[in-house]
Amino acid sequence: MEIKKGDYVLLLSPDEKTYLVTVEEEKRMGTHLGELNLGEAVGSEYGGRINSNLGHPFILLEPTLEDRMMKVRRLTQIIYPKDAGLILLKTGVKSGMKVVECGAGSGALTIALASAVAPDGKVYTYDRSDRFLGNARKNVENAGFGDVVEFKKREVSEGFEERDADVAVLDLPSPWVGIPAAAEALRGGGRIASLSPTYNQVEGCVEKLTDEGFVFIETIEVLVRNMKVSRGKTRPFERMVSHTGFLTFGRKALKESPKPGVLADTSNGTQ
Amino acid sequence: MEIKKGDYVLLLSPDEKTYLVTVEEEKRMGTHLGELNLGEAVGSEYGGRINSNLGHPFILLEPTLEDRMMKVRRLTQIIYPKDAGLILLKTGVKSGMKVVECGAGSGALTIALASAVAPDGKVYTYDRSDRFLGNARKNVENAGFGDVVEFKKREVSEGFEERDADVAVLDLPSPWVGIPAAAEALRGGGRIASLSPTYNQVEGCVEKLTDEGFVFIETIEVLVRNMKVSRGKTRPFERMVSHTGFLTFGRKALKESPKPGVLADTSNGTQ
Amino acid sequence: MEIKKGDYVLLLSPDEKTYLVTVEEEKRMGTHLGELNLGEAVGSEYGGRINSNLGHPFILLEPTLEDRMMKVRRLTQIIYPKDAGLILLKTGVKSGMKVVECGAGSGALTIALASAVAPDGKVYTYDRSDRFLGNARKNVENAGFGDVVEFKKREVSEGFEERDADVAVLDLPSPWVGIPAAAEALRGGGRIASLSPTYNQVEGCVEKLTDEGFVFIETIEVLVRNMKVSRGKTRPFERMVSHTGFLTFGRKALKESPKPGVLADTSNGTQ
Amino acid sequence: MEIKKGDYVLLLSPDEKTYLVTVEEEKRMGTHLGELNLGEAVGSEYGGRINSNLGHPFILLEPTLEDRMMKVRRLTQIIYPKDAGLILLKTGVKSGMKVVECGAGSGALTIALASAVAPDGKVYTYDRSDRFLGNARKNVENAGFGDVVEFKKREVSEGFEERDADVAVLDLPSPWVGIPAAAEALRGGGRIASLSPTYNQVEGCVEKLTDEGFVFIETIEVLVRNMKVSRGKTRPFERMVSHTGFLTFGRKALKESPKPGVLADTSNGTQ
Secondary structure (H helix, E strand, O other), rough: OOOOOOOOOEOOOOOEEEEEEOOOOOEEEOOOOEEEEEHHHHOOEEEOOOEEEOOEEEEEOOHHHHHEEEEEEEOOOOHHHHHHHHHHHHOOEEEOOOOEEEOOOOOOOHHHHHHHHOOOOOEEEEOOOOOHHHHHHHHHHHHOOOOOOEEEOOHHHHOOOOOOOEEEEEOOOOOHHHHHHHHHEEEEEEEEEEEEEEHHHHHHHHHHHHOOOOEEEEEEEHHHEEEEOOOOEEOOOOEEEOOEEEEEEEEEOOOOOOOOOOOOOOOOOOO | OEEEOOOOEEEEEEOOOOOEEOOOOOEEEOOOEEEEEEEHHOOEEOOOEEEOOOOOEEEEOOOOOHHHHHHHOOOOOOOOOHHHHHHHHHHHHOOOOEEEEEEOOOOOOHHHHHHOOOOOEEEEEEEEHHHHHHHOOOOOOOOOOOOEEEEEEEOHHHHOOOOOOOEEOOOOOHHHHHHHHHHHHEEEEEEEEEEOOOOHHHHHHHHHHOOOOOEEEEOOOOOOOOEOOOOOOOOOOOEEEEOEEOOOEEOOOOOOOOOOOOOOOOOHHHO | EEOOOOOOOEEEEOOOOEEEEOOOOOOOEOOEEEEEEEEHHOOOOOOOOOOOOOEEEEEOOOOOOHHHHHHHOOOOOOHHHHHHHHHHHOOOOOOOOEEEEEEOOOOOOHHHHHHHHOOOOOEEEEEEOOOHHHHHHHHHHHOOOEEEEEEEEEOOHHHOOOOEEEEEOOOOOHHHHHHHHHHHEEEEEEEEEEEEOHHHHHHHHHHHHOOOOEEEEEEEEEEEEEOOOOOOOOEOOOEOOOOEEEEEEEEEEEEEEEEEOOOOOOOOHHO | OOOOOOOEEEEEEEOOEEEEOOOOOOOOOEOOEEEEEEEHHOOEEEEEEEEEOOEEEEEEEEHHHHHHHOOOOOOOOOOOOOHHHHHHHOOOOOOOOEEEEEOOOOOHHHHHHHHHOOOOEEEEEEEEOHHHHHHHHHHHHHOOOOOOOOEEEOOHHOOOOOOEEEEEEEEOOOHHHHHHHHHEEEEEEEEEEEEEOOHHHHHHHHHHHHHOOOEEEEEEEEEEEEOOOOOOOEEEEEEOOOOOOEEEEEEEEEOOOOOOHHHHHHHHOOO
């Protein structure tokens, strides 16, 4: 695959530092191993190399979803790939779906959601802060998903404007404030995911989800540990990120009988 | 969203047991809480309920990617969502991509890959066992991805037939046997993911990836712990799955200079 | 070391099952691998063997502190060695010390504490339940620490009878109820350890410790994962105990100035 | 308990920094919160305070076993309390026992072992490096266990001089080199503990232990995660030490029949 002008490329230095850059003719970039002429990348294949003026080769890689998420400009704690990956699988977000999200954070999770619904789906991302919204928008555009995401400034307590959403994602200091809005925006069977760093938030979140009729509620923590691998001396890394947040998931059940003619459900109490 | 005949539905019992079933007129199904008439689900909304003949309500949910993976018929240890989620983010598989996979296992990871490349991409899944291939194929078809996956019977040492693949995924007892085949099938910058339960496999895998010119190699372990959440007595679960496998990732660098006219890379030794 | 009548011996079967037994002349014991005559162990060395009547050898091992803890008769969830070990190191319990404990549980932690203060120290263990107290006492006596531990029936809210204790250990549903009692029983600089399964208990515990003037408070969770080791296929176990409890530690600071003549501490507020 | 001249005291600053110091008349010590006159501590109670010349109170605490271990002067990676605690419980080291250890490291584990065997037991600690031996000796003496530990300079391959040891502890780059020496030094039923950072070492260690007739072999990894506790916002710490080493344990079985007159064990092969 040939690299074109305007492409987003991940440069890998010989000492495994990475740079996410837009390739342009005659664009120069300084690194700790000399200066690169990014224009040289135009017409190269991914996996190929360009050399710095000091002769160090930098490998031209295609950015993955993880690269795009991890390289956003951060105004907030970002959602990590370990958490985003499980959110995608557990909510079942896929191409063509409609997703509502609040807050925007730095847009890292928005990028993951956008990538999953692209090209025909849509992510509606809300935040009450102009500053966060602006930064998230720019990060999402840089990652190439500007068309897939719509940003809106609003308090979550005022509700989402969308209806029949497939998935709702909350990253809020008081998740319970956003849950009624999510319940209203979601269609029957729609999934919700909420991220919170403290167990107190989780407790309030699960309680509110139950009140709002969500079912199949679970709370999960994801940990990743990297390994140093080399022949004869393989071992886990000595330090790791030991907490980002707890993930809570649920699914929207309909409150009343969905079909005319079905008898009233009198056994509800057994739940 | 209205449920139609032939739809794949996740039934949730009042005591949180789940059943993944195909909805058909007059199809009856026994459960520990009485008999269900699945035909009643036709025309219902997701999130709605049908009652068993003993009056217990079962909620009709739309299966997520996780549900589809976890409910496959298992002839092998399956890949868990926690691992599949990170594989998706780290390989950057997305709609339209070409993926090669070996072996098929029970098809759980194939389903996750198929979901990510759908509708226009393709997953080519190899295995040398007719039995595994047949079971995986059936699981993938049941999950609704029959069109997106092509199954092939072959020893991985004979190579993949595809070229210019975006992503290669290996789940092999001897991952090093499949790495040359993956290197040949991948385009420059393409990503590889390998799953192995033992440290020894990881060591051999990383060594072979390095020999074959892969770069940006990392090995990771993902752990998830669930939490019991209830007001005033929230705590982690007492038991968990503490190991499934280690995940090793890498990216294919091109061996020679990708562009005519670029000087020979003499600084290679600094890598 | 020669085994004598009345000694407590850990029997290890060929398939790695263990039995903690008292050796007596002509005592017979049935196992899944045949019957043993425990009298044969008298006069043997630890590390030696006796055979069952079916010819299977059982190895005679000296019980460790872990064996004694794990083999208690359980009426409650017991404290695990992973947690007890850290409690010993963090409280600095040692030979000759005075320890107060509430509740008794099944006596597993009492055994660990008794072993640490023996031969000249003392553990005072309180519980309000006759049944738990009786079971714990019997377990502690079986483990050989009957002389080192005194059991008392009492509500913790009524306080410990001891003063100038070096260490206080609480395993209570409402740890905050026992903290004033512990504060009263401990000498200046004395250490407290509290065990609780839930986040909520930890929150209340830390708050009460702070109110009562404890300092250097920390809360810790200990996890252990076992490894399956065999040449060429070494890997972590697939299942583990993922939660027993959180451990909270603190040290008792004196409220007023400990020495006549020292000026009043006016900078307290900076803490 | 009154602090005397020469006592080892842990000072806790208002911002929770700790200093392990020997108290002497007129000894002055600079801190980030002003200068302390340690002589003021003489005659104080533990739990009391002395003020810096800037008016900041420092609390006088009695050092625990953990404090003594963590405050050693480090020339090597030290053994952490989480690991040392489990070693104590699993080997059953207690007052009066004879322990052999190689290598000395920085003496942190030696301190834990010495504390457990004190006052009547003995730890024999070997190392081939004068530098490590000297540093460990000084750390052990500072911690108050100089009488309980004997240091010897020797290659472990030459064997321990002691016989009938209760426990052997190895912290060696090639643990298998020390295992025959440990097997020779231990009495029947004696316990061995070996610490290694890599899985490769573990593999070789377990293999050698099996060859040398050790039984009940297990390998374990201990992880601890700290928690930030405060009312309404309690959460795990974001970073942790994710690997120190793997711990391998075993017990020495006697090779031949321990008692005259017992028939030859013909069923050995079933093990």
